[in-house]
Amino acid sequence: MCASYGLDPRFTDAELLAEADEAVLDGLRSWAQQNAGETLRPTGKNLRNVNPLVTAGEGGATLESAWWGYLVDGAPAKFPSINTRSERLQDRPGGLRSRALVPATGWYEMQKPDRVWHEFGLGPGVLFGMAAVTQRGRTPDGEWTTCYSIVMRPSPAHLAGIHDRIPVLIPTAFADDWLTGEPSRELIDAALTAAETLDERVSAAARPDDKGEGMLF
Template identity: 70%
Template sequence: MCASYGLDPRFSDTDLLAEADAELLDDLRGWARDNDGETLRPTGKNLRNLNPLIVPQDEHAALEKAWWGYLIDGQPSKFPSINTRSERLQDQPAKLRTRAIVPTTGWFEMRKPERVWHEFTLGPDTLFGMAAVTQRGRTPDGDWVTCYSIVMAPAPAHLAEVHERMPVLIPASMSSAWLTAAPDRDLIDEALAASAAMAERISVTPTASRP
């Protein structure tokens, strides 16, 4: 399960968007700087953070602040919703109807039974994207927002030593297709293949504690 990730404003390399808009990247870097290095965690009943999300807008990519996890009838869902299994999307591709990309510089998982936190990155300065599915939801304050759930898949052997599952990674070359293509089984299968290739570049580093 991916329950926290980072967004370091010092990124100098990107594997996020096929056509990386300079203004979008500047806005993303500014948000990360204002976030003061805080780890991004699910939005919930008490934690009302909205996290940056890449969404399709008029056939282009746009940055939007979004709620991590689903809202049902104005309240956080009672069922787990911060992650969605890729297998479920393969069986029910209609759930791919609306999608987004989560920008990150690395995600965190705990290795058990040692209970040691590890960070997964493409390198210390690389910004990359994780696949997400989205839906609209109404906040407890009555505002409508985009809600997102990070898509998870089985991890390859060199990462499964720490955690058996990992986010589906969307390379820049597939970003446009992930945001705008028809929601069918071929799309999730293509994303899983691209993620598997990208996962070979992921490195894992133990951290003293959860950031």
């Protein structure tokens, strides 16, 4: 699963949207600077994180703050919800009714049994989008917000020895399709095919500073 990820404000290569929206990119950079390089982790019972999410607005892509993981009856879901398997969406495409892109410059996974954290990405400073499905949820203080779950797929061969699954990365050319396409088995199949075009660019490096430790789910 995707346990945590990073958003470096120094990103220079924006591979998030086919037609880069400067307002979205400026908003991301400003948010990341305020976040001061902190790792983005799921929101849990004792940890309240709201992170930037790219969604489809009336005038095009828009940026909003969202809760990582689903909320049920005003509390974090008791079932695993920070990630959603692509196979589940293929079997139940109704889960694709609302979608988003999660902007990141890297994500972190632990290699077992060595318990060594690795950072995955498309290269230093490269901004990319991870596929997500969304739904509305009510926070413990009664406010309604967007919640998101990152879509995961089996890892390509060169990464499978580190972790068995990776996020579905959305190339710029497919970003609009992912955000606005009709929810269907065909959409998730096309997203998986598009994601495979980035496989050769994905690399992983060990992180001796243990970026993923201290997470609360």
